[in-house]
Amino acid sequence: MNPSEIIQNNINSLSYFLPELILTGMIVVLIIADLLLKKENSAWTSLLALGGLVIAFVAVLNQYDLGSRSIFNDMLAVDPFALYFKLLFLTSAAFVVLLSIGSVELAGRPVGEYFTLMTALTLGLFLMASATNLITIFISIEFVSVTSFILATYLKTRRRSSEAGLKYTIYGAFSSGLMLYGISILYGLTGTLDIYEIGTKLAASSANSLALLISIILMLAGFGYKLAAVPFHFWAPDVYEGAPTPITAFFSVGPKAAGFALLIRFFNVAFATEATNGEWAAIAGVNWSQLLAVVAAATMTLGNLVAIVQKNVKRLLAYSSIAHAGYALMGVVLLSDQGVYATLFYLVVYYLMNIGAFLVVIVVQDLVGSESIDDYKGLIWRAPLPAIAMGVFLFSLTGLPPTAGFIGKFYLFAALIKGGPGFYWLAVVAIINSVISLYYYARILKAMYFDQQDEKEPASLAVSPYYVVLLIALVVPTIFLGVYWAPLADLANYSVEFLRAL
Amino acid sequence: MIPILFFFFAAVAIASGIMMIVHRNPIYCALFLILTLFAVAGLYVLLNAPFIAAVHIIVYAGAIMVLFLFVIMLLDLKSETSRQRPGGLPRILSIIMSGVLLAELVLFLRSGTANLPLVEGDLIIGSTKEIGNLLFTEYLFPFEITSVLLLSSIIGSVILARLKLK
């Protein structure tokens, strides 16, 4: 292509880049607004951020008419797969903005920069979901990392928060160094940065499989870090515990889902060939789906086993979210449309119940000032609504009917069984893990419903109407999707389609 | 001439790299790292990448390392130097791990690069003009998006490092 065609391609691509442009514009608007607004009015920035997310949401919905295409000279893809994740990111970011408005932890901190960085983080997640070039993949991952480092440390005068931030930054920079080395080896093996070309070149030539294996393992360090998958999960519990709780809720959903989006797109395009309809085969020489299966099994087992001994609810949820990344990975290892579909469905379900659980943590934190399980004792008598809501979310996280979590797990297991006997062992591991998880989720339930509260605690706690509305907004879909899940299932099914070749 | 230069730069890079990770005083560590960076920049010139070599020196030695030195001196970290280093298991473990990593690298590099395709054609040299042409046409999108990344990190650094809350 000659330069003028390339420039024309860049200009034409702008119209397919509207949601991201809106977010970029919002970042600038928020900075300026924060500068102009007086300190007592700075809460308005939260509404501005929310408005930006809503406008971007509408823009994403409009993109459904455009079909699949590659933009900016094959740097990004716009396809139903990416749009599905973009909707997930926008809605979860909106929930987190709403959570942040009421949060006591953040009171008195500068909020303008906070919402600016939240918007930037959302933009980074968008890029992760659609990147199709090694350069954009690298930049999008770092984009999300750098903004996450800052947000995790936002309560910098609190010791836990700043220490968590440092740990996060060092692990993040280290794992991105490992990933980059993997990327450079991959470039060396194929001579191109475009993942579609990498896919065709690797399929055509028998590249050195040992070098390719090392490259894949090193790159998994970067992806695994985003997913918080074993053995790159070390940062997660500390960061989840130390970061402001709304941010923790976002970390456990947004970057994790973005990691899945990137992992699925990258591995299926670059390291797999489509064999028959809806099923793929890993490229010859490197059986990466077995590798991922082992990672999935290790991730869920470690997450669940360590969660048992936790006494802090926030930390317990951190380990539980590690375990859930393991469950969701089960769909990826199958190398089939049905597996990806189950993962997509599960990620949305997981996002609803997990943000819900963290919302209860925020409410209780505001009321009691603690995150310890002991302080949840007798919560049902003191604050019935949060206790009941927590019950629903925990049922869903365990995977019990009639909640959304049950349907999500059902789809994953169904895909696994249909995938053939090769992965039955993984299904067995996952079932054992679900039983283990029942034990520690039940511990919270027991504390809330059956244990006697301490006498010195006040008899009843007033939950603010704002939180009541938010709790209901999350409980209702968690139950509703457990009873009538067809719309979400259809959407997920439609979104399995992603740009597979240019 | 080129082999001599290569082995000189390589030796400097490895020696000062090792010095960097063993020296106790963070200031010397930073200075040794700068030496490594200069040696690597020399290698870039040998690899037909003069623009990258220049940017490398300007960005790394000129900006990033100055920032490192500035922070080390600001925090007056000299007192840390006499601290005991970790002995025992973690250290041995990490050295073993690194040894395995290096062995792996040597193994695959020996087997992996033998059949790399050597692309024929006019020699392309990474001059300012060539790189600029690519950056503003094919790679315009990543170029622009990094500006947002830099903006976010500037905002973040300011809120993290400033003394008082607003």
Added chain:
Amino acid sequence: MEIPISYYLLLSGILFTIGVVGVLTRRNAIVVFMSIELMLNAVNLTLVAFSKQFNSLDGQIFVFFVMVVAAAEVAVGLALIVAIFRLKQTVSIDKINIMKW
């Protein structure tokens, strides 16, 4: 005489390993960051070497972006270290790790 490309790759492997050892053994957070910079430099050397091998500039462009992102990461990391130093008067990772399992 030309130097074969594998010499450069071997050198970059050695530098990368030195960086990894530094990250794993050093306790001073600033030196850990410097070791990470060394790792990134090794990666850059690999990319430029492959770029020459393939007679294309893609690898060099990638190096350009790695530098930009590294600069952003270092700026945030050092700001974080300054913030922690104000709080605790130390940059040692051992003393910062209060949060265990």
